[in-house]
Amino acid sequence: MSEPAARVLFMGTPDFAVPALEAVAKGPYDVVAVVTQPDRPQGRRRVLTPSPVKRAAQALSLPLLQPDKVRRDGALTQIAALRPDVLVTAAYGQILPQRLLDIPRLGCINIHASLLPRWRGAAPIHRALLAGDAETGVTLMEMVAALDAGPILSARAVPIELEDNVGSLHDRLAALGAQMLVELLPEYVSGRVKAQPQPDIGVTYAKQLHRDDEWINWANRVAVVHDHIRGLSPWPGAAAKLRGADFKIWAARPIVDSSLGTPELPGTLRLNGRQVLVSCLDGWIELNSLQPAGRKAMTADDWARGVDADGLRFSSLEPTTDKGGAQS
Incomplete structure (x- = not known):
């Protein structure tokens, strides 16, 4: 039995x-x-x-x-x-x-x-x-x-x-x-x-994620910025500000291209053909998917077509609080 x-x-x-x-x-x-x-x-x-x-x-x-x-x-x-x-x-x-x-x-x-x-x-x-x-x-x-x-x-x-x-x-x-x-x-x-x-x-x-964890610091190395973006996708999304407006950055990839030259001030946007690039401490990162506040997510290329983005600069915001906590 x-x-x-x-x-x-x-x-x-x-x-x-x-x-x-x-x-x-x-x-x-x-x-x-x-x-x-x-x-x-x-x-x-x-x-x-x-x-x-x-x-x-x-x-x-x-x-x-x-x-x-x-x-x-x-x-x-x-x-x-x-x-x-x-x-x-x-x-x-x-x-x-x-x-x-x-x-x-x-x-x-x-x-x-x-x-x-x-x-x-x-x-x-x-x-x-x-x-x-x-x-x-x-x-x-x-x-x-x-x-x-x-x-x-x-x-x-x-x-x-x-x-x-x-x-x-x-x-x-x-x-x-x-x-x-x-x-x-x-x-x-x-x-x-x-x-x-x-x-x-x-x-x-x-620790549990909080709003302060979302803000991208573009003054970091490309690898760190890339990890930050993918480490918050598809939830809650990495965040950035451009001309005072909030953005979510959903997907990006590091760029290895010496022809792009020395990075500009961290957070500076550069349009390279259909690529939307942002300068970081040691190079450039390509944005693939983003979402302006109040709009649906879109490809970075689609967004850039309707905006004179070349030379604009994302803010690099630092965390302002240190909140913690976790659950089992």
Whole structure:
């Protein structure tokens, strides 16, 4: 007689968690419930919108819980009544109390989009790109009450390609996390996995993004400016000001062309045929996609056709505050 399927409780909210949820639901497990954040107002009309994980759970006909605060007694009582063997979390969006972590019989697994202990916290994909990291990856860890500090069950690295932005890297890491979870779960449930403590050296924190993080400093090197732009695309977008108006810069690429000569003052625009170039500390960067305030995103070439842009200069704005914070 075969043993009953392991009872899995899944907690997650954004798109990153969906592949993992779908992978578990297709496996030999009993998904006793999916816990996700409450519907939130979105868009100009502030329409209540379900999370991607809620939509996936409904498509899979899985039981769903949406507590406002998971640490409250009512939510904890509901979860305990489900008698989960294993808790799997992926970007749930709230700090989980020890009382919750103590509920699953076998333990709690978190899927985190970095190579821990680098980039613990809320925005690991953004921060890896913004920092110019050559690689990142996915770590599966056992959960503890401290932020992303639990012992490592599995980790796998992926290179960061020059063409990557947050969107492309997010999708690769989400798929990798789901694959790693499917490979790990049978071993974890059977007790054949031994977690390894995270090293004390190399700990960094991926703080939540704030408005001040968006402003491009054109006085940096081309590589730094490029990392800044792709590290904020497709959300929330790198920002610049031109003649007092706000712009979002969505895509750009470094230019290696000695014939362009010495860079002008940082932020200066130059039209080179159909190329829209901006000077940086050590060279030029080509803008590919941008969005003036109040308008739709467009190619830089289309924008430049209607503007006498040659010789204009983007402002280089420095951050004005140092806000932090992160969630599990």
